[in-house]
Amino acid sequence: MATHRPSEPDGISLRLPSPVVELHDDRLRPHDVRLLLKRDDLIHPDVPGNKWRKLKFNLAEARVQGCHTLLTFGGAYSNHLRATAAAGRHFGFDTIGVVRGEEHLPLNESLAFAAGMGMRLTYLDRTTYRRKTDADVLSRLANQFGPCYVLPEGGSNALAARGCAELVDEITEDFDTICSASGTGCTLAGIAARLRQGQRAIGFSVLKGGGFLNDEVRRFQREAFQAETHNWSLETEFHFGGYAKRKPELDSFISDFEDRHGVVLDWVYEAKMMYGIFARVASGSIARGSTVVAVLC
Incomplete structure (x- = not known):
């Protein structure tokens, strides 16, 4: 596997290692x-x-x-499309975003x-989009756009899992448990x-019926590291209705967390994980007595 690292061009400064800060919250104190x-x-x-972290080794x-x-896939509100477009701009790649559904203007x-970052947007109807990994669909895209490096939806693959693993090396504090939100299982796998x-890892699924992610975590580990580990588990009770869905109690938690700590949690991923940790x-x-790391991404 390639071990080349993308260089940092002028105009982008990555804050690495990302900081680790302690959260002081009176709800934790009684439980030590x-x-x-x-x-x-x-x-x-x-x-x-x-x-x-998912893009790093893929760019290399x-x-x-x-x-x-770079050609990749996502829904109309995909953070992955945004990030890929930005990475392409900063690291000198052209980018193509294949969007699920029909075009709606204004964007x-x-x-x-x-688009402002230079990504060329194209659209697939929902039936075809469900077949986006099929050879005939990929061949059609290759004929339309020429040779491309294809990133899966969400950017999750073996190289991405390797990139996510690196965040553990940056934590110098001793800890017992590390938690992350899970949409594909790739971050948890790494x-x-x-x-x-x-040490153990806990993934908090943001998907309703997210139990299938157990198989995905194991698959990513086999593909990225040629071995499975047994030091992780998946929580599936804190999805609040499913992906990109929310309930009043989650909104109240987000508001209270901001008031207490000045941190605005992303409601699609981070807030569900953090709610689950406190629960x-x-x-x-x-x-009792544990040190827990929560990954905000």
């Missing part, structure tokens, strides 16, 4: 739990968190292959940002693969 935030959301405003591999164009804020003996602390599922 220490909570640290791994602020991957501060890596770069355009390519934050696991978006950068695209260069090794001599590809000058929403996410797609307008991607984190768990890099933990030391006795597990309160129930005793996270052991």
Whole structure:
């Protein structure tokens, strides 16, 4: 596997390692739990968190292959499309975003940002989009746009899992448990693969019916590290209705968290994880005396 690292061109400064800060919250004190935030959301405003970590080795591999164009997939509000467009601009790649559904003008804020970063947008009807990994669909895109380095939806693949694993190496504090939000299982797979003996990872699924992610985590680990680990688990009770869905209690939690700590949690991913952490602390599922790291991305 390629080990080349993309260089940082003029005009982009990545905050790496991302900071680790302790969260002081009176709800944790009775349980003697220490909570640290791994602020991957501060890596770069355009390519934050696991978006950068997933792209890092893929960008390097695209260069090794001599590809000058990145092609990837996403919904109309995809943060991955935004991040890929920004990374392409900063690192000198052309970018193509294949969007699920029909074109709607004016573009929403996410797609307008991607287009503003130079991404060429194209659209697939929902039936065809469900077949986006099929050879005939990929062949048609290749005929239309020429040679491209193809990134999967969400940017999740073996190289992405390797990139996510690196965040563990940046944490110098001792900890017992590390938590991340899970949409594809890739970040959890990478984190768990890099933990030391006795440490565990918990993924909080943001998808309704997210149990299938257990198989995805194992697949990513096999593909990226040629081995599965057994030091992780997946929580599936904190999806609040499913992907990109929310409920009043989640909104109240986000508002209260901002008031207490001055941190605005992303409601699609981070807030569901953080809500789950506090619920597990309160129930005793996270052991008394533990140090927990929560990854914000």
